[in-house]
Amino acid sequence: MTRTTRGRLVRPAAALGLGAVAAYAVLAVAPTTATTAHAATSDHLTARAAGAGGPATRAALNPVADAWADSMNPTRNQGAGSYLKVDGVPVVVAYLRFDVRGADADSTGVLRFHVETGSSTGVEVRDVGDEPWGETTLTYHNAPPVGPVVGSSGPVEAGTWVSVDVSELVTGNGPVTFALTTGNDTGVRITSREGTEKPELIVPAPPSPSPYLVTKIGSSTYQAVSETTGHTYTGRLKTVVESAVTELDGRGGGTIRFGAGTFDLGTDYFKIVEVADVEFVGAGMDLTVIRNSSSASADTEPFNTKGAVRMTIRDLTVSAGGPTRSTSDALDFDDGVDVLVERVRVNAARGRGIVFDGKNQGWSSTGNTVRDCVVTGVASDGIELLAASRTTVTGCRISHVGGHGIQVNRSSSGADQPNKTSDRNVLTGNRIDQAGQDGVSVDGGEANQIMNNHITNSSDDTSGRDGIRITTPSGIPCQDNIVAGNIATDDQSARTQRYGLHIVASGCRATVVGPGNDFAGNLSGAIRDVGTGTLYQ
The missing domain is CATH 2.60.120 (Jelly Rolls)
Structure with missing residues (x-):
């Protein structure tokens, strides 16, 4: 050393x-x-x-x-x-x-x-x-x-x-x-x-205990056992997992493994703060379920993280039950950097399914990846990038969500970093059906790429929304966004998706509408463009 x-x-x-x-x-x-x-x-x-x-x-x-x-x-x-x-x-x-x-x-x-x-x-x-x-x-x-x-x-x-x-x-x-x-x-x-x-x-210091295997040993009792040293934690699911995570973080990172079955937090949630190089791995989306349910008037995300760096969550389902609460999500990454969420299903959330949040002072949410995930049945947005940049969402299936399928969003005017935009994100190869609002929504931001997505039947909860919607308030940057190779249509007998592409604000400048888009079959038309200097290719 x-x-x-x-x-x-x-x-x-x-x-x-x-x-x-x-x-x-x-x-x-x-x-x-x-x-x-x-x-x-x-x-x-x-x-x-x-x-x-x-x-x-x-x-x-x-x-x-x-x-x-x-x-x-x-x-x-x-x-x-x-x-x-x-x-x-x-x-x-x-x-x-x-x-x-x-x-x-x-x-x-x-x-x-x-x-x-x-x-x-x-x-x-x-x-x-x-x-x-x-x-x-x-x-x-x-x-x-x-x-x-x-x-x-x-x-x-x-x-x-x-x-x-x-x-x-x-x-x-x-x-x-x-x-x-x-x-x-x-x-x-x-x-x-x-x-x-x-x-x-x-x-000398003990060897790294990674990986830890988490198993259920009683009606509400769990164990996390080191597969290298035999070191064991026994207790509530929250306690044994957080203890193992903190230990691994202090030893340079490692893996928490969940076997097949349901791992029930009850009303608890994992609170994971300032952790680097730790991964949570299940036995598969259809085999491992991390679940909680709460009616608390507070955020109760099963994965409630702040300051995660190079964290990975993969091959499991997250179910976050309880009455609707807009900011209580299933997977919440505040100030997350280089996080990977892969082959994860979210089948319930009080708020959003997955959110990356960089809005507060000192936060920088960047370089994250969500791929091959499934989000369905959540109360709000399927995936939100909130003041988060250089993040990729690819190969995901999002359906029957109460808010936007995917939202690329600026922070509010009252946030610690007011109107901080989400820039240079890539949304590609995703399938979005029956989003309650827009299939994809971009509110401010520069050089975001919306490419090769298949969007159907949006606006089924909130009227007047679109397949792809790009907007910004006055004075907030919105330029050089790219829309190419997408299908955005409505195949319902009673259509609800208004436009395939709607550029709502004149402040959205030099949007590139590339080749390969198919915006036929929408309620009001293919494209409505109020933007400035849109480039059609």
Whole structure:
């Protein structure tokens, strides 16, 4: 592993302003003996190791000292209790010292600790210099300075184990101290060395547990078992999958496999934040079903993600039941980049089937792909690209949806990034039937390609809509979009699809209407063009 030079040391209060810079967080990395087990009080989560397979030299070291320093009680020592505490406001920092003398100088290490309370942002692990401190004498006034973040847990649930890769600090030269901090104004309690679930430093770090196989073992109990190490999570479907995902993310990515059958989240949903290179793989669209149903007045997407990078979801069905709610979708990718959704069926959604969303400040949804998917029976759009660019939707079958079949959409004027357009997307080879509104809708945007799609019988829920519709409000860019090789017709006895192609606004400039389009058989005509400078080829 490449090591980095330790940064300038600062006092604890100032250190909290640095922010987390390298997320290597994982939940419940496998203990080193088969007899070690940990249970989460909230949902009976357990973690076990197979016992065999790890190097004989691997050691799980407990701290030789731990304590916490509180800025509100700057002269008080907190070194004898059964828990440690970290907080952002007021500043509270926990310190843990391990004796790693004898470890290989090029070794790797994982710091594990048990969180007793949850946090929406989690815990940061920071470097600490060689300044001495004592477990029974540490206070905020005499606490050693803390340095840069070496790893971060990300969001954590109460009663779970967190592991952070700290390999760059494990040198084998003697004792090593870690500081635990958070920028959150809600404190986190962590079991101390005096408690039952003692912190551990595992040296060298355990091997990657990918892939995890998820199976149902009871009426509402599931397991995620590592096929390489035997490490196991047991509990609610949400908990075991999120735990396995977080662990894989911290180890550089990996695979979550679902066998054949129905995997029922109940009213839960997967909340997946800032994850890279993790794939969810089923046994096939017709064999594996991920299901939930909720009437909550909140987003309840089975796959509720933010900041996913190079995530893959394939070969399964997603069913998201419950009363209609416009923003509660089946697969939601906020700030998703280079995501692949392949051979996925969505057969129910309170809102949209699949959405890529780049509208909020700092979000960039780009480079994603949806292919060979099936979306049917959802309340709103089949697929929406919302302020999302350079995304390809190809080979999908979309039918009987309440909104648009596929919508390429700008953000609203009140969004964090107002009127951010979706540009350079490619929609090709899709079949769309009985969309409630337009078969394909483009609202603003530049250089989007709508090519070789087969669209029939749109506008069956909302009157006056079209096979392909291109529009924009005044002042919002809409130019150089391409429409070629499409069929957009209505073969119903009572037609509902108004035009095959409708360029609605004069602000849509230089639209290219290429060869191979067939817009015959629509209610009001083949093409209505109010655009500016449309190029017919």
